[in-house]
Amino acid sequence: MLGGGVPVALFPFFYTCLTNNKDLAACLDDVQLVEGSALSVLKKARDLIHSGWELEANPLYGNLKPSQQPYRTLVLKSKKGETGRPVDRFSLQLIESAIAVYSDCKVTRMPGDMSEDIDSDYRYVDFALMEETLKNCGLLRKDLKRSAGR
Amino acid sequence: MKLELMKVIVKSVSWGDRTEILKDGTLKVNKKELLEHVSDEENLKSIDAEIALPGESVRITPVKDAIQPRYKVEGGGQVFPGMVSDVESVGEGKTIVLEGAAVITCGRIVGFQEGIVDMSGKGAEYTPFSKTCNVVLVFEPKEGIEVYAYEKACRLAGLKAAMYLAKCVHEAGVTPDKTETFEIPPFARSMKEFPGLPKVAYLYMLQTQGLLHDTYVYGVDAKRILPTIIHPNETMDGAIVSGNCVSACDKNSTYVHQNNPVIRSLYERHGKDINFVGVIITNENVTLADKRRSSSFAVKIAKMFGVDGVVISEEGFGNPDADLIMNCRRAEKAGVKTVLITDEYAGRDGASQSLADAAQEADAVVTAGNANMIIDLSPMEKVIGFTEYVNVIAGGFDGSLKPDGSIEVELQAITGATCELGFNKLGAETW
Amino acid sequence: MTYRIVHYINQFFAGIGGEEKAGTGPESKDGAIGPGMAFKAAFGSEAEIVGTVICGDGYFAENMDGASEKILKMISDFSPDAVIAGPAFNAGRYGTACGAVSEAVSKKLGIPVVTGMYPENPGVDMYRKGIYIVETSDSARGIKDAVPAMAKLIMKLLRAEPVGSPADEGYIERGVRVNCFQDKIGAERAVDMLVKKLKGEEFRTEYPMPVFDRVAPAEPIKDMKNAVIALVTSGGIVPKGNPDHIEASSATKYGTYSIAGVQSADEVAYATAHGGYDPTYANTDPNRVLPIDVLREMEKNGEFKKLYDYFFTTVGNGTPVANAKKFGTEIGARLKKDGVDAVILTST
Numbered sequence: 046m047l048g049g050g051v052p053v054a055l056f057p058f059f060y061t062c063l064t065n066n067k068d069l070a071a072c073l074d075d076v077q078l079v080e081g082s083a084l085s086v087l088k089k090a091r092d093l094i095h096s097g098w099e100l101e102a103n104p105l106y107g108n109l110k111p112s113q114q115p116y117r118t119l120v121l122k123s124k125k126g127e128t129g130r131p132v133d134r135f136s137l138q139l140i141e142s143a144i145a146v147y148s149d150c151k152v153t154r155m156p157g158d159m160s161e162d163i164d165s166d167y168r169y170v171d172f173a174l175m176e177e178t179l180k181n182c183g184l185l186r187k188d189l190k191r192s193a194g195r
Numbered sequence: 196m197k198l199e200l201m202k203v204i205v206k207s208v209s210w211g212d213r214t215e216i217l218k219d220g221t222l223k224v225n226k227k228e229l230l231e232h233v234s235d236e237e238n239l240k241s242i243d244a245e246i247a248l249p250g251e252s253v254r255i256t257p258v259k260d261a262i263q264p265r266y267k268v269e270g271g272g273q274v275f276p277g278m279v280s281d282v283e284s285v286g287e288g289k290t291i292v293l294e295g296a297a298v299i300t301c302g303r304i305v306g307f308q309e310g311i312v313d314m315s316g317k318g319a320e321y322t323p324f325s326k327t328c329n330v331v332l333v334f335e336p337k338e339g340i341e342v343y344a345y346e347k348a349c350r351l352a353g354l355k356a357a358m359y360l361a362k363c364v365h366e367a368g369v370t371p372d373k374t375e376t377f378e379i380p381p382f383a384r385s386m387k388e389f390p391g392l393p394k395v396a397y398l399y400m401l402q403t404q405g406l407l408h409d410t411y412v413y414g415v416d417a418k419r420i421l422p423t424i425i426h427p428n429e430t431m432d433g434a435i436v437s438g439n440c441v442s443a444c445d446k447n448s449t450y451v452h453q454n455n456p457v458i459r460s461l462y463e464r465h466g467k468d469i470n471f472v473g474v475i476i477t478n479e480n481v482t483l484a485d486k487r488r489s490s491s492f493a494v495k496i497a498k499m500f501g502v503d504g505v506v507i508s509e510e511g512f513g514n515p516d517a518d519l520i521m522n523c524r525r526a527e528k529a530g531v532k533t534v535l536i537t538d539e540y541a542g543r544d545g546a547s548q549s550l551a552d553a554a555q556e557a558d559a560v561v562t563a564g565n566a567n568m569i570i571d572l573s574p575m576e577k578v579i580g581f582t583e584y585v586n587v588i589a590g591g592f593d594g595s596l597k598p599d600g601s602i603e604v605e606l607q608a609i610t611g612a613t614c615e616l617g618f619n620k621l622g623a624e625t626w
Numbered sequence: 627m628t629y630r631i632v633h634y635i636n637q638f639f640a641g642i643g644g645e646e647k648a649g650t651g652p653e654s655k656d657g658a659i660g661p662g663m664a665f666k667a668a669f670g671s672e673a674e675i676v677g678t679v680i681c682g683d684g685y686f687a688e689n690m691d692g693a694s695e696k697i698l699k700m701i702s703d704f705s706p707d708a709v710i711a712g713p714a715f716n717a718g719r720y721g722t723a724c725g726a727v728s729e730a731v732s733k734k735l736g737i738p739v740v741t742g743m744y745p746e747n748p749g750v751d752m753y754r755k756g757i758y759i760v761e762t763s764d765s766a767r768g769i770k771d772a773v774p775a776m777a778k779l780i781m782k783l784l785r786a787e788p789v790g791s792p793a794d795e796g797y798i799e800r801g802v803r804v805n806c807f808q809d810k811i812g813a814e815r816a817v818d819m820l821v822k823k824l825k826g827e828e829f830r831t832e833y834p835m836p837v838f839d840r841v842a843p844a845e846p847i848k849d850m851k852n853a854v855i856a857l858v859t860s861g862g863i864v865p866k867g868n869p870d871h872i873e874a875s876s877a878t879k880y881g882t883y884s885i886a887g888v889q890s891a892d893e894v895a896y897a898t899a900h901g902g903y904d905p906t907y908a909n910t911d912p913n914r915v916l917p918i919d920v921l922r923e924m925e926k927n928g929e930f931k932k933l934y935d936y937f938f939t940t941v942g943n944g945t946p947v948a949n950a951k952k953f954g955t956e957i958g959a960r961l962k963k964d965g966v967d968a969v970i971l972t973s974t
Contacts, residue, residue, distance in 0.1 A: 100483060101482055101483065101484075102481045102482045102483060103481055103482075103483065103486070103513075103514040103517055105512075105513030105514045105516075105517070105551055106404055106405075106481040106513070106514045107404060107405075107408065107441070107513070107514070108402070108404070108408060108439075108441040108442050108445075108446070108511045108512060108513070109441055109442065110442070110512070110540070110607070135483070139483075139517070142551055142552060143513075143551075145548065146513065146548075146551055149542065149547045149548065151542070151543075166305035169305065169342065170305060170406060170407060173342075173405050173406035173407075174404050174405035174406065174408065174481065175405075175481070176405065177405070177418075177481075178481055178482050181482075393824040395820065395824075455813075456811055456812070456813035456814070457813045457816065457817070459813065460811075460813045460814045460816070460817040461817055463814075463817075464817055464821065468821045468825075469817075469820075469821060469824075503824055504820050504823065504824050505820075506813075506816050506817060506820055508813075508816075532820065532823050532824055533820075534816045534817075534819045534820040534823065535816075536812055536813070536816050537833070539803055539833065541802075541803040544802065545802040545803035545804055546755055546800075546801060546802050546803075548836065549803060549833060550833075553835045553836055554835065555835065557835050558831055558835070559819050559820070559823050559829060559831050560831050560832055560833040560835075561812050561815045561816040561819060561832050561833075562812075562832045562833045563812050564805045565803045565804075565805050568805050606805070614812075615812075616812075616813060617811055617812025617813030617814070617815065617816050618811060618812065618813065619811060619812060620807045620808050620809070620810065620811050620812075621805060621806075621807055621808070621812075622805070622806060622807070622808040622812065622815070622832055623803045623804060623805050623806065623832070623833070624791065624803070624804055624806055624832075625799055625801060625802065625803060625804075625834070626791055626792055626799065626800060626802050626803075626804045
């Protein structure tokens with residue numbers, strides 16, 4: 046996106062966020078905190094996509110792999126005032142690919158698997174990568190400040 | 196635009212009273228001066244420097260970036276514009292290069308910070324930086340400093356060090372061992388040259404997803420740009436700088452941006468089988484709207500050039516694969532032939548789907564190898580940096596770091612091992 | 627040392643009989659039999675076939691788990707160093723059996739095993755990832771090439787020598803990505819490839835994209851009231867007793883059964899043959915998988931013209947893609963010929 050700031054309401058959308066990252070959830074307005082693994086977040090998103098929601102961002106953001114990063118945050122949108130929407134095929138294809146990547150991975154990382162030190166770093170990077178998207182969707186209530194090194 | 200790279204070959208590095216290069220190719224470095232030059236009291240608690248040479252039993256971890264010492268001696272602007280130098284455009288004139296040397300930055304930004312460079316042994320076969328004479332900077336952050344600020348401080352310190360080394364060598368007086376010239380004239384001329392040859396451009400994808408996943412062009416966060424054209428020579432003067440360190444194997448270090456092998460290869464064939472027209476840079480953002488905007492815009496630029504083919508390189512896995520395939524499909528549909536360079540995550544047994552996205556149109560692909568391949572790294576006598584976090588290095592797993600100091604890890608953890616600019620000879624086949 | 631090898635073959639190659647003897651259960655014999663003699667010659671003094679285990683292809687297909695277990699026991703009773711199976715050439719059930727036995731030997735006995743098949747044998751797709759399948763011709767005439775290739779590969783495995791590429795060693799691509807250093811750097815290979823592609827010359831991609839076998843959907847029915855609808859299922863509903871012995875998994879056939887006059891798939895006349903789900907609810911009321919009752923109701927109400935007189939059924943459990951394609955094509959052709967407009971395909 047060019048620049049930052051409040052989005053222009055050219056296309057009236059509802060936005061929602063699905064995440065298993067509790068630090069991030071605490072900073073958001075419209076959020077569904079999912080208990081469990083990244084894969085559960087993806088599957089919940091798939092349910093929403095089947096009900097007509099669309100993905101705002103690619104589910105496979107970030108270069109940390111499923112075997113490392115336990116956290117996943119998805120932002121979805123739906124057009125205001127429309128009912129009986131057909132399924133967005135691009136979103137469906139993306140979420141199914143993401144689910145395939147996660148299902149293929151032999152290791153399932155769960156939140157809390159690693160020491161709090163490391164786990165909080167993963168939560169932070171997850172937040173950092175989605176921060177701008179969340180801000181532009183008007184979902185971000187407050188920032189998550191973080192100091193380096195220990 | 197014409198650029199001459201004046202290459203000074205570095206055969207070894209050692210500490211000395213003066214930063215200069217000796218006749219036998221040894222780069223002497225005044226450690227105190229170097230550290231003073233890069234010191235950053237505000238953000239960094241400490242910086243230390245060490246030397247690591249090819250063949251030594253040395254392991255460097257966690258590696259953040261690698262930078263080649265360069266310094267402009269003639270022509271507008273200075274290396275790493277917008278970062279440690281002024282923002283003027285670069286790519287013309289003369290630039291001195293300390294070939295065979297590298298600055299490696301090493302600092303714990305987050306706990307799972309990563310990248311391993313082994314200077315000997317099995318791991319050395321896979322990283323380009325086992326063949327360079329390295330000056331390693333090791334950082335510790337100031338108490339309570341914000342992560343973004345620390346990452347930036349590390350990034351800038353590395354660039355400063357690289358520039359300092361080349362500048363001192365130049366000022367001490369040196370004759371380059373060889374000079375390479377790179378020239379592509381303005382479009383008005385270049386488009387008419389070599390009428391029988393196909394026009395080719397390079398679509399250069401930059402990692403731009405956020406903290407630890409960013410790239411900078413003239414100091415601008417590439418997340419914020421619309422795709423645009425740059426002259427290939429600008430990359431040689433450090434116009435593109437890495438802020439990315441995840442994951443180690445396919446992150447493009449500043450060093451490989453400076454020595455972009457696709458640009459080198461295209462220059463080599465220029466005038467022989469192709470007319471190398473230019474470079475289009477584009478990004479790999481997270482939102483779908485941004486991806487479509489960039490992809491559409493970048494391919495449109497290629498069409499405006501009227502190119503017959505493009506080489507497309509990417510950086511990263513998953514999200515970037517979607518951009519890579521999107522760019523490929525758009526280009527092919529527009530009548531522009533493509534060749535893609537990527538790496539693979541085919542699982543430890545090599546049997547999983549290698550890319551997160553796929554398309555029939557991607558019929559010409561070069562692979563930099565399977566990043567999930569397991570490799571056993573024998574213990575090294577000396578470790579520069581911190582090893583406690585190897586188990587959480589991307590590509591590492593519980594029990595990666597063995598009591599005897601050896602490491603069993605995926606190729607993913609080795610810096611530059613599967614560089615998607617096609618920097619290495621590594622490839623993969625289906626067996 | 628002379629390696630001890632056990633050979634697995636089917637009833638035909640054992641000289642017991644043809645299709646009529648396909649129901650033969652597992653048997654164990656000392657020494658080499660049939661094609662085993664050719665292997666014996668190929669091994670010379672380096673290895674010997676200490677025993678042969680035989681099983682009828684039909685028996686194996688219908689009793690996969692039980693048969694595998696018995697066969698594995700018979701094999702291990704010989705204390706072998708390695709196992710060879712087949713070659714099965716293009717025989718589907720034999721290929722499936724060789725593949726299954728080979729995989730079981732590899733996983734449970736942990737010793738080297740090699741088999742041989744024609745690339746289109748359904749057993750190839752099912753088992754290629756886990757075991758070495760030497761490429762053979764499509765008929766037994768190719769035995770003179772298959773045997774030396776299989777013998778050479780098993781000897782390599784026994785000596786723990788590194789196994790090279792499919793092209794070098796003669797086995798069918800397993801679909802596994804292996805890293806190897808090339809002569810040139812990736813960027814040069816990319817530019818080379820682009821130059822060739824632009825010239826229209828042949829080039830070889832380093833990463834073949836997965837094949838997408840997309841089927842374009844047919845147009846939706848416009849006139850439902852006059853449409854003839856057929857029922858097809860991969861849920862495995864068959865007339866009780868499974869008269870055509872459709873296998874519980876890796877089905878090699880489909881069944882065609884008349885439902886003229888049948889109002890419901892009741893539990894007296896029908897049951898499920900599918901081995902991939904708990905059969906309780908399907909057996910209590912097979913209409914749950916094959917909804918004849920609902921369709922008859924709709925037919926009576928005139929919602930569509932007629933329910934086609936036959937239903938087609940198979941078991942969609944580990945079905946090799948090649949088989950599924952074959953069934954689909956044949957069934958589709960028959961339905962088209964008989965004027966069916968649309969199909970309700972149920973699966974589980």
